[in-house]
Amino acid sequence: MEDIQMKKGLFRYNILFVWLFAGMLLFSACIYDFSVSELDPGKEEVSLIVVEGDIAVGDYSYIKVYTTIPLEAVNGTSYITNARVWVEDGDGMKVQGTSQTGLYAINTTGLSYDREYKLCVDIPGRGLYESKLQPVIETPPIDSITFSIKDDNTELYIEVTTHNDSNEPLYCKWSYESDWEFQSYHVPQLGYSPSLGMYELSDQQKSIMRNCWNSEKSFDIYVANTEDLSKNLIYKQRLNTIGYADKKLDYLYSTLITQTAISHEAYVYWSNIKKNSSELGGIFAPQPVEVKGNIISVSNPDEVALGYVSVSTKSVLRRYITREEAEIYDPDPEGECAHVEPYAIDMWPDLYASNMSPLTYVMLESGELNRNEARWCMNFCSDCRYTGTKNKPSYWPNDHI
């Protein structure tokens, strides 16, 4: 997860820079953890309705309904599972959704591109919530997904390019789902367990330990617009950043980018969410902004409800990047996996207990294997399952098991 730090926006860098700069001058600027329990949140406790999701015209729309939770609450979400959710057009035509533990699916494949729609959520005990009635915004296709490499070869940026043929400025929001296959650093010949002792691995076992997969969904907010540009073109907009030692680049990386064209109002909303999430606290940093979406409570318009529901079509595009293409990948920057040492048989239980795995027997001068001495390395260097899963995506373009 080392790339998380690198995913912050540019401004975040700037703020950090100010502290770090000051810190280097003074050897004193510092950032400390601050527990939310110090805030005395009892004063203003609230439980607001949140509606998450868009009306995806031409596709299924997935809507989540839940309430905000106290800051100090253990991570989780308080889903509202008994709401009625539907999409309604200006004439009152409804498309009802179906519920599945807080996730509501609405079949919006048949919606018309030239009507206006709103999302309605009726929550027992709290009343009816609605989004604003909005026209359908057609999302242009993604022209390309590219990547570029930072000058010092430490980072790789995934970039998206799109354009709009109309004269209206384009406001876009992106999200992505990434899957990647990676391989263990070593291909071990041996296995060890306290009960079985040292044993030779079968080819199938070797394959299982060799190839693994991981996945990730975007959690940062990626938006851009063409308001101030001479062309209605978003060119190589950076989305996520991948570090040179990230396992994503080890074998094959896939990213599926979803592009949604949004309104100017929605763009402002998402920009503010982004600011509040990651750009606060510095000396010149903006103060937190109030973020209200387009959800209102019909019975009590003064009630604050959160979330922004856009009405758009979506464009998706997938791109693969291989290790060879990425060029910058270093599978073992700390030299942890390259570190392999022979150990005598009496050490083996202790090595196993300290997260190490055997690779091969040591070869005697005669050319025979010394079965009382084996080379060992850190276990995650010889078995990818320590850091990955065997959940191979259904679309994966190779036959690795």
Added chain:
Amino acid sequence: MKRTIFALLALLFAVPFMAAGQDNYCRNIGIDSLISIFRNINEAPVYFVPDRMASNLIFTINRTSLTLDKDIRELLQEKGYVISGFNGSLFILKNTGFTATLPVDYFKSEVKSAKRETLQQDYIDALMNASNIATSQDRVYVIGNKEYPKKGGAAYLSGYVRDSRSGEPAVGVVLYDSKSKAVAQSDAYGFYKILLPLGESALDVSGYSLEDSKVNLMVYGDGVLDVVVKEKVFALNSVVVSAENTGKLRDNDIGIEKVRIDRIKRVPAVFGEADVVKIILTLPGVKSVGEASGGFNVRGGATDQNLVLFNGGTVYNPSHLFGVFSAFNPDVVNDIELYKSSIPVEYGGRISSVLDVRSREGNNKKITGSFGVGLLTARAHIEGPVGKNTTFIFGARGTYSDWMLGLLPENSGYNNGTASFYDFTLGVNHKFNEKNSIHLNGYYSMDAFKFSVDTSYKYRNANASLRWKNNFHEKHSMEFSAGYDYYTYSTFDKYNPSTAYKLSFRISQAYARLKFKSLLSQNHTITYGLEALGYDLAPGSYLPYGKESIVLPKVLDKEQALEGAVYLSDSWKITEKLFLDYGARMTLFKSDKFYAAPELRISGRYMFSPKVSFKAGFNSMNQYIHMLSNSTAISPTDIWKLSDRNIEPQTGWQAAVGMYASMASNRLEASVEAYYKKMNHYLDYKSGAVLVMNENIAADVVQTEGKAYGIEAMIKKPLGKLNGWLSYTYSRAQLRESGKKGDPSAINGGNWYNASFDKPHDFNLVGNYKFTHRFSISLNADYSTGRPVTVPISKYYYNGAYRLYYGSRNNYRIPDYFRLDAAINVEPTHKLKAFTHFSFTVGVYNVTGRKNVYSVYFESEGNSEIKGYKLSVFGSQIPYVNLNFKF
């Protein structure tokens, strides 16, 4: 109601200081009283030359004695005085002659070994034919023509006060005639004007770090006298009165603070960089949102409501290095004045305060200079005479802090950053004659910093000004000034080559001001004048940067406006004890809409006794230029906006009362001031508004109103081995959106919320203890309530991560602030012949290493949790050393 309470509190505080006794007239009288009795019984004019010891003498006489004349002569002879007749006058002199006291030219520092008789003759010549430079307190200077004495009771005396060593004007020197209670203070040029009764007068001349002296006068009519004062070399045990402490008591203005640069240089500062702006944060009623933030808040006002003047020019961004330092070179600055409440009628344009920073004029005797190095900066200055009547001063300062950035780890991503600044200050002063002088000043500062190779920021201030001072008549003087001020910033961002841009902003303004001062009569001094200020703002240009950029070039329309003002005020001495300054300023502003608004400036002073005074004041102000910012500190990308048909001028008024007392033989000054203040049309941004390159900015800002009140108490000991001040402030500052009460879409529902600089309790100690005249230690303590910040009250998992829902604006306070700094100052040797003088300061900023919180903030860490952080800018001890060489 609260105002009344403050007024009462102010009175309560002050009551103990009001008990001041009176002398027994017949017993234990001083030599002055004795001499005046002697004068009464002698027909011939009596000249008495007070020597240094004279003031310590105590006499007791029986006024009814038939041999009073003889008694007094005997008493004086006992104490070593000789009474001799010469040209029909009586001279009372120390018995061993003049050389036994101070030599006549003591103040010239060049003692000649002359014969006693010659000196005596010179001395008497001097007494009879006054020269127009007062260098000695042992002489009596004749003002006006004895043969044609002026009719009426009073005459005007004017002239310049100068420093004996450098010949520079001595600013803020108080001349006080104890007999008529007339008082005058030398202005920025060292000029003074005082109305004295005809006859004998003894002017007390006192100023901060000056040796107290007396000028004995025989006034027959209007005249000119330059006074030469000498800086104190040694800390004397004698009782000293200084401008810094009696200033508050005797000034009519309320809420005024003056600090001289030598004081500023001794106060420990971060990195040991003497800072003329940071010093005012130690004064009561002045706050900032946090250390290392540019800007300051005066009595609940916003940072853009302070007019920062440097030699008359407006400095829009007076900070260097993100606000760590202020933009003025301490080697060139003479003093600063901060007007917190009573703003003199000649100033206007900002509703909160005026900070007037003035540079020195330069040594008029010889070329001198200095250079110094600190942790981050190097600075140098040179000054001296050019020809007979011209002096110059030039200072430069720069940073070499870039090397620090190289220390950052390579993979931090920040070691490509840079930060640098420099500034230049130039002053040229020419005195045509006694009545005319001109002053040319220039200032230029540049800051540039980069966070990464992709983004850089740059801002510059430039000012040029010309002032012509003309004392065209004994009773009337004129000052004309004109100048040009410039502020610009630019930033470029080439993060993505296709959207790389360069953004820039500029303010330029030109002004002309004409000010007159007339002494109408013994009791009225009027100040009047007019000024015009033309603004020219380029509120934004957004241009593509690089060939690949497809950014659409966009240049916002220029904003232009003309601001004018006419003003008149009268300083009226109603009785011996009651003084009133009252005046009005009419301000006019023309952009696409015309605004005109009168402003009132009233302040009064009542002297209960020479040691206790009460003041009250009211002033109202208008402001036609506004800073728009969505950060709490002044940042290098803030927008300034002129009033127009959509943006109304900011208005404000303040009422204040204060009690001032000088105690312990004038060694201590205590003051308590209370104020209430209202502000209107202060601009706050709408949540999430984008302020840069906004063509319709009026739609994205909201007008707020503000109220502030507080009470400030201060005890000051300006001189002596132990000197410094102690201040405490209780104050509040709150804002709300105008006319939106109960509107849920308004900030905080249209209700009052605390301003981000609302720090109710504030305690400051600035202390200095002199062990010897070369070694002193300084201590600085600062405590204040934590500032309000907006914190989240709830969270929700949205779009792949936890998001925060923030509560009402400024709903939480960060922990209280406390800091202690200490420094050891080693000042130069006083061997006057030494070619260079070396001084240095070693200190520690934040001695206790307290991790004062600048801000708290929260971030979604990855996709699973919210992390809270506290940022501490100077979170540990910061040792520093600062070296200075003078030549």
